[in-house]
Amino acid sequence: MDQDIQSQLDRAKELLQELENACNTDLQAKDVSGKTKNLSQEVLLKVKHLLDQSIYKFFEKQYLPSLSDLDKKSAKVYFPTVSKKEDLKSVFGRAKMGDLETRHQDFYKFIESVQPYNQDYFWLKHLASYSSEKHIRLTPQIKTETKRVTVSRGGGSVSWGPGVTFGGGVSVMGVPIDPATQMPIPNNVAETKVENWVSFLFEGSDVNVLGLCKKSVEDGEKIIKKVLEFV
Numbered sequence: 001m002d003q004d005i006q007s008q009l010d011r012a013k014e015l016l017q018e019l020e021n022a023c024n025t026d027l028q029a030k031d032v033s034g035k036t037k038n039l040s041q042e043v044l045l046k047v048k049h050l051l052d053q054s055i056y057k058f059f060e061k062q063y064l065p066s067l068s069d070l071d072k073k074s075a076k077v078y079f080p081t082v083s084k085k086e087d088l089k090s091v092f093g094r095a096k097m098g099d100l101e102t103r104h105q106d107f108y109k110f111i112e113s114v115q116p117y118n119q120d121y122f123w124l125k126h127l128a129s130y131s132s133e134k135h136i137r138l139t140p141q142i143k144t145e146t147k148r149v150t151v152s153r154g155g156g157s158v159s160w161g162p163g164v165t166f167g168g169g170v171s172v173m174g175v176p177i178d179p180a181t182q183m184p185i186p187n188n189v190a191e192t193k194v195e196n197w198v199s200f201l202f203e204g205s206d207v208n209v210l211g212l213c214k215k216s217v218e219d220g221e222k223i224i225k226k227v228l229e230f231v
Contacts, residue, residue, distance in 0.1 A: 008049075008053075016043055019210065022039055044130050047216040051224060054224045058227060058228075059077045059095060063097055080092065126207050127220075130202060130207075147196055149193070151173050156173065
């Protein structure tokens with residue numbers, strides 16, 4: 001395992017832990033801090049750069065020595081992230097690895113298997129999007145909150161979420177509901193539990209920030225290590 005890449009992977013994990021801590025702090029404060037926004041960008045950029053570096057390591061070993069000076073300068077080598085199989089060849093063509101499919105079949109098959117058009121790797125599309133140059137600026141994130149109320153009694157329970165309203169005189173499992181607050185009135189008959197579900201999203205999407213960062217670090221590391229096995 002390349003020591004430089006390993007140290008950068010370790011740093012990505014450290015950034016992810018810092019992001020988790022920042023998210024937890026923000027969830028309690030019911031706010032999204034600049035620190036959370038910055039860390040989310042740092043994690044994604046770090047993983048994207050590492051994916052690019054791993055492909056370049058392969059290119060450097062298998063292709064670079066035999067290229068002309070002109071081709072060396074014009075080669076655009078980066079980890080491919082395409083929406084359809086047909087586009088993969090053109091990406092490798094720009095990297096001066098146009099014969100990759102026939103010359104290094106196993107490697108080509110692996111890269112083809114970890115593209116966003118394969119369901120398990122759709123996250124790569126989001127990684128590419130949010131780590132691209134045009135997104136390096138702080139990406140606004142929003143929080144969504146869903147409140148779920150649970151009333152338990154004996155071995156049973158009743159739960160409800162947003163959109164459920166009660167009128168006056170209504171009880172759930174013997175617990176009166178206050179029509180003004182839409183919350184159970186505390187008593188000794190049943191246990192009432194209120195849970196707040198909060199997540200941070202990239203603005204204008206349903207992409208969970210922490211979820212994408214975790215996926216990128218964990219699965220990204222697997223891809224990177226596999227690529228380096230071919231070097």
